[in-house]
Amino acid sequence: MTSSVFVISLLLSLSSAVYSDDPSFQKLPIPGNRSGPESFAFDTTGKAFYTGVSGGKILKYTADKGFEDFAQITKNSNSAWCNGIVGTALAGKCGRPAGVAFHPKTGDLYVADAPLGLHVIPPAGGLATKIADSVDGKPFKFLDGLDVDPTTGVVYFTSFSSKFSPSEVFIAVATKDASGKLFKYDPATKAVTVLMEGLSGGAGCAVSSDGSFVLASEFIKSNIKKYWITGPKAGSVEDVTSSISNPDNIRRVGSTGNFWVASVKNKVVVPTDPSAVKIDSNGKVLQTIVLKNEFGDTLLSEANELDGKLYIGTLTGPFAGIMKL
Numbered sequence: 162m163t164s165s166v167f168v169i170s171l172l173l174s175l176s177s178a179v180y181s182d183d184p185s186f187q188k189l190p191i192p193g194n195r196s197g198p199e200s201f202a203f204d205t206t207g208k209a210f211y212t213g214v215s216g217g218k219i220l221k222y223t224a225d226k227g228f229e230d231f232a233q234i235t236k237n238s239n240s241a242w243c244n245g246i247v248g249t250a251l252a253g254k255c256g257r258p259a260g261v262a263f264h265p266k267t268g269d270l271y272v273a274d275a276p277l278g279l280h281v282i283p284p285a286g287g288l289a290t291k292i293a294d295s296v297d298g299k300p301f302k303f304l305d306g307l308d309v310d311p312t313t314g315v316v317y318f319t320s321f322s323s324k325f326s327p328s329e330v331f332i333a334v335a336t337k338d339a340s341g342k343l344f345k346y347d348p349a350t351k352a353v354t355v356l357m358e359g360l361s362g363g364a365g366c367a368v369s370s371d372g373s374f375v376l377a378s379e380f381i382k383s384n385i386k387k388y389w390i391t392g393p394k395a396g397s398v399e400d401v402t403s404s405i406s407n408p409d410n411i412r413r414v415g416s417t418g419n420f421w422v423a424s425v426k427n428k429v430v431v432p433t434d435p436s437a438v439k440i441d442s443n444g445k446v447l448q449t450i451v452l453k454n455e456f457g458d459t460l461l462s463e464a465n466e467l468d469g470k471l472y473i474g475t476l477t478g479p480f481a482g483i484m485k486l
Contacts, residue, residue: 185485186455191220192228194245198474198481199462200307200410202261202270210472211270212481213258216243216251219272219282219289222481231286234258234274252276252327256289260307260365260410264314264348271346273307273318275327279346279353296344296353303327305341306365306410310390312372316346317356319363319377334381334427337361343377343388356388357398365410365463367420369442376401376420378408385411385422385444402444407432410463410474418442421464421471437464437471455482 191198191214198212198220209223211231217238221231234256237243243255253276260273268284278294278301294301303326307318323340325333332338341363343356357363362381369375373391378384385401385408409423419441425432435456439448452461452473460476466486473482 183454187483189222189228189481189483191479191481193218195220196479197462197477199259199476200261200474201463201465201472201481202263203465203467204263205268207467210467211261211263212474213261213272213274215255215257215477216246217256217258217274218243219258219261219270219286221286232270232282232289233287234272234277234280234289236288257327259305260318262307262309262316264309264316265311266314267348271307271309271316271318273304275304275321276302278304279307279316279318292346292351293353296355299323303330303333305363306378308367308375308413310368310372310375311370314348316348317366317368317375318344318346319360319366320344321363321380333362337381339382341379343375357386360386364408365412365423367411367413370413370416370418374442376411378411378422380407380409380427383407385440402440402446404444404446405438405440406434408438409461410465412463412465414439414466419447421466423461423463423474425461431458432460433458435459435461435475437461437473450484452482455484 195214197215202211217234219232220228222228257275258272259275270282272280279292280289282289303321305319305321320342322333322338339361341360346353361379364378364380366377374389377386384403387401407425407427412421422438424436426434435452437450462476463474465472471484
């Protein structure tokens with residue numbers, strides 16, 4: 162499957178969307194011909210969120226100012242030819258930020274850029290600094306999810322595949338690739354470590370509020386795993402649930418012990434039936450919100466809760482969504 166076929170499929174996904182007039186749902190159009198607000202990070206004020214979009218930019222959103230440019234992955238990200246990029250086109254030049262999360266103490270924003278590696282952005286924004294684009298001499302091919310341990314500041318992130326690039330995602334899915342990994346980066350030692358291998362489409366990851374474990378989703382296999390960070394099971398891995406179809410990003414819900422998981426039913430041409438699924442730490446499904454009316458048939462990437470609202474992102478969609486719970 163070529164990258165051009167991938168782009169065509171993304172356009173089909175966008176054109177198939179049916180958008181709702183539900184008053185509890187708010188659309189926030191992405192400016193500047195950008196698209197795909199894939200993941201969200203909230204600052205300490207709770208009044209602003211940050212999201213990475215196509216073309217390599219990180220945007221900041223506040224209710225009074227709307228979206229503003231905050232940072233960029235590369236110097237090219239500000240160029241005219243990175244504007245209007247769909248999906249992963251030119252991602253190797255412009256960047257394509259995927260998972261994002263703030264360090265709880267420093268205010269630094271960590272970014273897993275799909276083709277360009279792990280980056281960090283200072284609190285004032287601007288040009289991102291690359292931290293790592295390989296581990297043990299092996300280049301990252303396709304990074305995806307990212308979270309920061311709220312108790313230690315250690316960064317956890319995933320690779321969707323170690324064989325295929327973002328433009329080859331269809332090949333990874335079609336061949337049931339299982340070369341994804343879970344990594345950790347310790348800002349104190351500046352070391353990157355591999356924690357899990359053999360993930361089938363390693364997508365989202367989320368650390369528990371007490372820092373005792375991290376969940377990692379397998380998009381291709383429709384599975385979620387738990388890696389124990391502390392306690393008697395430290396270093397061990399267990400399956401949590403396989404009941405959620407094609408899970409993408411996972412986000413913890415404050416200190417409740419629960420998590421939101423973005424889910425779709427993956428099809429040959431486009432993903433269908435997007436939904437947000439809330440689970441507890443053992444993988445029990447607590448709530449499911451069907452989002453087909455709001456997003457049509459598109460790849461829902463994240464559902465992230467703050468102050469009674471669910472912030473919803475997609476891989477290629479032209480807007481971010483906010484739903485009152």
